[in-house]
Amino acid sequence: MSQDAIVMLKEDHKEVRGLFREFQKASTTPARKEAIVRKVIELLTVHTHLENEVMYPRVRALLPELEDDVLESYEEHHVADVLVMELAAMDRTDERFVAKATVLIENVTHHIEEEEQDWFPKVREGLTRTQLREIGDELAAARATAPRSPAQPSALKKTIDAVIA
Numbered sequence: 001m002s003q004d005a006i007v008m009l010k011e012d013h014k015e016v017r018g019l020f021r022e023f024q025k026a027s028t029t030p031a032r033k034e035a036i037v038r039k040v041i042e043l044l045t046v047h048t049h050l051e052n053e054v055m056y057p058r059v060r061a062l063l064p065e066l067e068d069d070v071l072e073s074y075e076e077h078h079v080a081d082v083l084v085m086e087l088a089a090m091d092r093t094d095e096r097f098v099a100k101a102t103v104l105i106e107n108v109t110h111h112i113e114e115e116e117q118d119w120f121p122k123v124r125e126g127l128t129r130t131q132l133r134e135i136g137d138e139l140a141a142a143r144a145t146a147p148r149s150p151a152q153p154s155a156l157k158k159t160i161d162a163v164i165a
Contacts, residue, residue, distance in 0.1 A: 002133035002134070002136050002137050003133065003136040003140070004129070004132045004133055004136050005055060005132050005135035005136040005138075005139055006120050006123065006124055006132060007136070008140070009047070009050070009051065009055065009115070009120075009139070010116065010120070012043065012046075012047045012050075013112045013115070013116065015043060016043050016044065016047070017109070017112065019036050019039060019040050019043070020040070020105045020109065022036055023036045023037070023040075023101065023105065024102075024105070030092045031092065033092060033097075033101070034092040034097075037087055037097075037101050040101075040104070041084050041087060041088055041149070041150065042148050044080060044084055044108065045084065045146070045147050045148060045149060045150055046143060046146045046147070046148060048077045048081065049142070049146040049147055050139050050143060050146060051073065051077065052074065052077060053142060054135065054138045054139050054142050055135060055139065056070045056073060056074065058135050058138070059123055059127075059135075062127060062131065063122075063123065063126040063127065065126075066119070066122055066123070066126070069118070069119050069122070072114075073114075073115070073119070076107065076110075076111040076114075077111075079107050080104065080107055080108055081150070083100060083103060083107065084104065084150050085150045086100060087100055087101060087104065088149070088150050
């Protein structure tokens with residue numbers, strides 16, 4: 001059965017937020033923090049790919065009045081992409097590892113809150129259930145082939161484009 005695109009993206013957000021909370025706990029060891037960051041990098045690489053390649057273009061085409069919101073989201077992903085690429089090259093012994101991960105968490109949390117409180121309601125109001133399920137099917141298909149690492153060619157191209165743009 002098809003799943004609503006917004007429900008799918010919110011599930012991703014929930015998983016990432018849970019990892020963020022664990023990272024921020026004082027009791028989380030440096031080794032666990034590094035493992036969490038590796039998982040967050042994977043999840044964000046997939047998630048931003050899905051939004052950039054499927055959700056945003058489809059919503060932009062169907063709801064042109066949301067173009068400014070979509071463009072802002074692309075820019076927020078740009079910031080996350082740069083941080084993810086930098087974190088992927090670090091380990092927990094780097095003096096800026098925790099600080100950079102914290103900045104990523106702050107930026108992504110802001111982005112998630114904007115999407116869930118402002119953008120998703122506008123999209124849900126503007127699209128039909130059928131359209132949201134169709135986009136959900138496209139998201140599911142794209143997830144199967146989405147890059148899992150910022151070093152994979154499709155993710156790397158997106159990051160390079162973000163850095164030189």
